[in-house]
Amino acid sequence: YLFDEPLSNLDAKLRVEMRTEIKLMHQRLKTTTVYVTHDQIEAMTLGDKV
Known part of the structure; x- marks a missing residue:
């Protein structure tokens, strides 16, 4: 999955x-996810590797 700043306008x-829903979905599906953001909090919250 590719997320390109999905939370920027919320x-x-x-x-x-x-953020919680995306994290749970990622854990449930166990797929590779690329998450693009300029928000350091989002990156640290959602990322396994930054």
Whole structure:
């Protein structure tokens, strides 16, 4: 999967919720995911390798 700044246009509350959903989806599917972001918090929260 490729995510190119998927949370950039969301408000703060929805951003947190979606971050959790994306992380759970990644763990459940056990697939390689490329996540592009300029937000260091998102990168550290979602990434296994940064």
